[in-house]
Amino acid sequence: MNTEEARKILAESDLLVCEADVVAAITRMASEMTAELKDVNPVLICCMNGGLAFTGQLLTKLVFPLQVDYVHATRYGHELHGVALDWKVRPQTDLHGRTVVLLDDILDEGITLAAIADYCRTQGAARVMMAALVEKLHLRKVTPGMRADFTGIEVGDRFLFGYGLDYKGYWRNAPGIYALKNS
Numbered sequence: 001m002n003t004e005e006a007r008k009i010l011a012e013s014d015l016l017v018c019e020a021d022v023v024a025a026i027t028r029m030a031s032e033m034t035a036e037l038k039d040v041n042p043v044l045i046c047c048m049n050g051g052l053a054f055t056g057q058l059l060t061k062l063v064f065p066l067q068v069d070y071v072h073a074t075r076y077g078h079e080l081h082g083v084a085l086d087w088k089v090r091p092q093t094d095l096h097g098r099t100v101v102l103l104d105d106i107l108d109e110g111i112t113l114a115a116i117a118d119y120c121r122t123q124g125a126a127r128v129m130m131a132a133l134v135e136k137l138h139l140r141k142v143t144p145g146m147r148a149d150f151t152g153i154e155v156g157d158r159f160l161f162g163y164g165l166d167y168k169g170y171w172r173n174a175p176g177i178y179a180l181k182n183s
Helices: 003-011 019-037 052-059 111-122
Strands: 014-018 043-048 067-074 086-089 099-107 127-136 150-155 176-179
Touching (some): 014 019, 019 052, 019 099, 019 127, 019 176, 043 052
Parallel strands (some): 043 067
Antiparallel strands (some): 014 176
16 A cells, blocks of 8 residues: 555544544543542553554553553554464563553453453452453354453444554554445
């Protein structure tokens, strides 16, 4: 994909959630997370690369003691469909006995988040929670009924990009949540 093709994708896509509504969702999530986590000394783990924009905006709204780390595990690379989990970087913080919150751009089928959560449990985490900026509403979850503990926006089952989500490596920086036409 080149930049001309990337521009065409954005121009031809549907804006599902504008930037102001995304910011409002993050602010609401921060309030919910503060109420739940302010006294537990959590470790928040950004799931790269998708969780970067969400995590950056969320952190400054969480005004209580916490630690931040990151993980980079992917099933997609720059492809549209995932395969086996490829670990790039594992968390460096000692997770033993801690409440861990995984921060990611999307909870789709949940395969990647479930694998990262399982890894955190094997490292001794007392509790593993998930916060997803976007949660797709469909029945293909890796575990039936799987839900994030904190969700910003719920959407239908379309191919999404923007605000951390990418299309073939592009448009993580789009100022809203977009869907490909006819997806």
